Amino acid sequence: MNRKLDASQLEYIYTALQNKFPDAHCELNFRTPFELLIATILSAQCTDERVNQVTASLFEAANTPEDILALGLSSLEGKIRSLGLFHNKAKSILATSQILVEKYSGIVPESIDLLRKLPGVGRKTANVVVSNAYGIPAIAVDTHVFRVAHRIGLAEGSTAEKVEKELMEQFPREQWSDLHHLLIFLGRRICTARKPNCPACPVASVCKMAKGHEL
DNA sequence: CTCCCGATAT
DNA sequence: ATATCAGGAG
Numbered sequence: 001m002n003r004k005l006d007a008s009q010l011e012y013i014y015t016a017l018q019n020k021f022p023d024a025h026c027e028l029n030f031r032t033p034f035e036l037l038i039a040t041i042l043s044a045q046c047t048d049e050r051v052n053q054v055t056a057s058l059f060e061a062a063n064t065p066e067d068i069l070a071l072g073l074s075s076l077e078g079k080i081r082s083l084g085l086f087h088n089k090a091k092s093i094l095a096t097s098q099i100l101v102e103k104y105s106g107i108v109p110e111s112i113d114l115l116r117k118l119p120g121v122g123r124k125t126a127n128v129v130v131s132n133a134y135g136i137p138a139i140a141v142d143t144h145v146f147r148v149a150h151r152i153g154l155a156e157g158s159t160a161e162k163v164e165k166e167l168m169e170q171f172p173r174e175q176w177s178d179l180h181h182l183l184i185f186l187g188r189r190i191c192t193a194r195k196p197n198c199p200a201c202p203v204a205s206v207c208k209m210a211k212g213h214e215l
Numbered sequence: 216c217t218c219c220c221g222a223t224a225t
Numbered sequence: 226a227t228a229t230c231a232g233g234a235g
Contacts, residue, residue: 044230047221047223047229082222083222087220088232121233124233126220143229145231
């Protein structure tokens with residue numbers, strides 16, 4: 001019976017991460033729900049820092065569905081090419097903008113289910129938007145959350161959806177959005193993919209992987 | 216499962 | 226040189 005962490009360990013993890021990263025927040029730059037939606041679509045397989053570099057000029061040219069549509073495909077692709085996967089991302093952004101104009105009066109929906117029907121918007125992107133734009137508790141499982149949750153021993157599921165469910169079951173709803181950002185900060189700054197810095201990690205004492213290394 | 220994909224870190 | 230980066234669609 002693979003026992004997970006007990007209640008006191010879960011509380012310790014949340015508190016220790018808050019103390020280590022009191023400023024944990026969404027690192028994508030945005031001013032409106034639509035800007036966040038576009039920035040999050042662009043963030044696939046790409047660092048936030050480079051997304052912000054691109055959106056700074058992109059949103060100056062167009063930051064509404066109508067203005068994005070007016071740009072057209074080749075112009076939009078040109079602006080986002082440096083982010084990679086640019087053809088898919090441009091098509092998704094245009095198709096999503098078209099639907100927002102036609103069906104939602106240009107307003108980004110607050111419903112995860114409605115968001116996920118938009119082209120290029122999956123589970124992770126929908127969670128990021130409702131959490132950071134509308135203050136709805138959610139845990140978006142990206143590459144960092146998936147990796148860190150497995151290493152610590154907070155999750156064992158093989159898909160992002162399973163990991164999201166495991167995390168939601170172990171932490172109270174009011175902690176979901178904060179926990180999501182805390183795990184991302186941990187994954188970016190300490191528990192990196194190539195070389196995790198366990199000596200600097202605030203939750204090493206309860207981490208499954210860190211313990212495995214010590215034994 | 217594969218494909219999309221440029222920039223950066225190791 | 227190669228792994229990785231706030232994934233999603235077919």
